[in-house]
Amino acid sequence: MSEDKPLHVRVAEALGCSPRFDGVVWCCTCRAGEHVGSEQYNTLSTSELNYYDTDWSATGPLIEKYQIGFYPAGLGTWAAEWRDGRYENGIGDSYSKAEDTPLLAVCNLILALKEAGKL
Numbered sequence: 001m002s003e004d005k006p007l008h009v010r011v012a013e014a015l016g017c018s019p020r021f022d023g024v025v026w027c028c029t030c031r032a033g034e035h036v037g038s039e040q041y042n043t044l045s046t047s048e049l050n051y052y053d054t055d056w057s058a059t060g061p062l063i064e065k066y067q068i069g070f071y072p073a074g075l076g077t078w079a080a081e082w083r084d085g086r087y088e089n090g091i092g093d094s095y096s097k098a099e100d101t102p103l104l105a106v107c108n109l110i111l112a113l114k115e116a117g118k119l
């Protein structure tokens with residue numbers, strides 16, 4: 001994954017999309033509006049990627065699916081957190097990210113989880 005791609009594109013890639021830039025916006029060939037993991041590719045239609053970094057309706061299902069928690073972390077920052085299902089009494093994996101908005105924190109957490117092989 002390249003750092004020069006917009007955050008929502010990197011999130012889509014983490015979810016299994018293969019986005020491409022059509023000259024104006026980033027698109028994917030999976031079904032319209034569905035860039036949430038298990039994809040059914042339909043090469044007949046291309047749709048613009050969801051803006052996961054600003055669109056609650058796009059990112060809400062990801063928060064639910066991956067059971068991501070988020071909370072105000074003070075000084076204008078929000079933290080997003082994910083805990084392994086086995087997490088108990090501090091034993092097990094947990095990941096967190098802090099950013100300016102809840103969705104930015106969630107998006108960066110999703111990238112971290114992908115990197116860690118936890119998605």
Ligand SMILES: [Zn+2]
Binds near residue numbers: 012016018034039
């Ligand atoms: Zn896609």
